[in-house]
Amino acid sequence: MKNLKCFKMVWMCAGDKSGTTSPKCQNNENESPEDKIKPDPLDPKNIADSIIRLEELKKASLSKTKHDSDEVLEQALSILRHTESIISSIRRASVGMVSEDIEAQTMISSVEDTPKAVKEWLAATFTKQIFGRRQAVEPPKFRSIVQAVRASMYVDKITRKTSQAPVDVSPATLMLQDQLNNWDIDVFKYDGLTGNKPFRGLFGEVLRRYGLVKRFKINLHNLENYCALVENGYNLHGNPYHNAIHGADVLITTHNLISSTGFASWMTDIEILALLFSAMIHDVEHTGTTNNFHICTSSPLTIMYNDRSVLENHHISSAYRYLDQPDSNPFDKLSKDDFREMRGIAVEAVLGTDMSAHFTQIKNMQNALFNPSTVNRNTAMTLILHCADISHPTKTWGLHKKWTDNLMEEFFCQGDKETSLGLPNSPLCNRTETLVPESQVGFIDFIIVPSMNLLGDMFDALLLLQNEEANATGTKSVNYKKVDRPWDNRLSENRKRWKELVTPKDETPVTPAVNGRVKEEETESVKEKVSHPPTKKNSTTDQPSSRKSSSQRNSQTDAPSSLNGGPKILEEDPKTVSSPTATGQSAAVVGACP
Secondary structure, three states, X not given: OHHHHHHHHHHHHHOOOOOOOOHHHXXXXXXXXXXXXXXXXXXXXXXXXXXXXXXXXXXXXXXXXXXXXXXXXXXXXXXXXXXXXXXXXXXXHXXXXXXXXXXXXXXXXXXXXXXXXXXXHHHHHHOOOOOOOOOOOOOOEOOOHHHHHHHHHHHHHOOOOOOOOOOOOOHHHHHHHHHOOOOOOOHHHHHHHOOOOOHHHHHHHHHHHOOHHHHOOOOHHHHHHHHHHHHHHHOOOOOOOOXXXXXXXXXXXXHHHHHHOOHHHHOOHHHHHHHHHHHHHOOOOOXXXXXXXXXXXXXXXXXXXXXXXXXXXXHHHHHHHHOOOOOOOOOOOOOHHHHHHHHHHHHHHXXXXXXXXXXXXXXXXXXXOOOHHHOEHHHHHHHHHHHHHOOHHHOOHHHHHHHHHHHHHHHHHHHHHHHHOOOOOOOOOOOOOOOHHHHHHHHHHHHHHHHHHHHXXXXXXXHHHXXXXXXXXXXXXXXXXXXXXXXXXXXXXXXXXXXXXXXXXXXXXXXXXXXXXXXXXXXXXXXXXXXXXXXXXXXXXXXXXXXXXXXXXXXXXOOOOOOOOOOOOOOOOOOOOOOHHHHHOOOOOOOOOO
8 A cells, every 4th residue: 555655646746847746646625626737648748758757766866875766667667658558559449540540631721722623632642531441560669789789780781782682683683882871863764674563673682781691581473473462463463653653662762761871770580571562562463543542442352351451451461372372482481480489460561551541640749759669569560661662752753753754644534443442532543633643742742751751750769869878788889860851852843843844723623634644735934824824815725824845844953952950841740740730741742543
């Protein structure tokens, strides 16, 4: 009973952030009702603050050598840490998912100067409107001195060219050796050099860069056979966007995200293998239609996966089904524990690419970064893959524009199917009414910029934490430098390009399209039309002034913006604003399905 009373006093004191003991800690029975108001004990940030305060109290008690007090404080700390992880899991799995979706949809609908069709697309794509997804069990936290020891050995390995490079010196191989670490590598060109078989050389080369082929005794013959199955799966439905080129692009981007930032040095070998594998297979056998389309048409996949993350479940299931094919399992030498861990990471990461879970995923990471030591490894890897999946607006204008054209064609094909079935068109799927530039500006503003900013913040927070731990133990002694963010200037430039193409408000918002792409005219420039808008349209064949010819666009330079600290697209920094509006703007995607 004495220990119980002491623990209750410790809990009350932990909520007090002042340097001295407050009247509340003195069990004052005469305090007013207002004085009894306490912060929400279920708020992860308040719990984290309590832990810090309890640690300070523990040190103070140790200096007085009070054994009983020390024991109670140690128990309190243990309980609080365990409670924090449980509460975080419960919040994500229940109320959080629903409330955050409501907040996100409210935020999107209240934004001014954004076309209704764009708002509908953002809401339909990035919020979970039908079912929530069951959350996985929390994996271990980012606190391991062993990882710090491994860090110094990885820095060289992840950036240098492999010494085990194959004898093959084909143009595709040479391109990989020279440009694999290039953020703006032209994956379309690489795909052409491989004869539309990008994974057979790419996946093996990426694994060699990290020494994983030798580490896990990967069977190269089986690896080639498996990559062939993945390529065939991606190209099964002839999708303009969700095909093998997209899979290769996401794999290369994932590699660049963990290698250029140094994040790979803090990952275990099996985690790197699992994340790269997840990136390669994350959209295999994509049907070129969205989850909502499958649900509305009651497709066989919908019946199989019970309306929940239909495509994402199919991708991961197909990828593991390929491993059962004869001579197609390159991971047959992995131990049972390694294979089980790899599968657990892959399943969670691929399911995390479901765009309807975007706002929930962003909000959870924002909350976790209040105390970086609480961020778990699987959550971090899932965010990396999600950002790589929607990253094409962070590449050069030429690449981004090509990806957008392909994506819009895929959307329009779905719209054609919906029309033939007598269904209403999904957002951005109507060939004659879709506003492409407006949708891209909204996608960049509300999804890409906040997501990439958060990803950079996560890298900085976790790597700084590990660096401090390594310095404290003497296993490593360097001054941490914030990660480079090559995507900032690209985002600013691409948004500017799309903004120039936005249809002026006093013109009829018509977006003619031919074969899924905006019909372009080669007359006067956009700026002239915007500054001198026509007062009357003489014919319905007049093209909107927001369209530029491809020759005009390609003649413009791709020089990055000189903005400091990244693109200033949002009026408020989502990192510093805790309101639903600000956090809701941390999502994104016009490179992903609606």
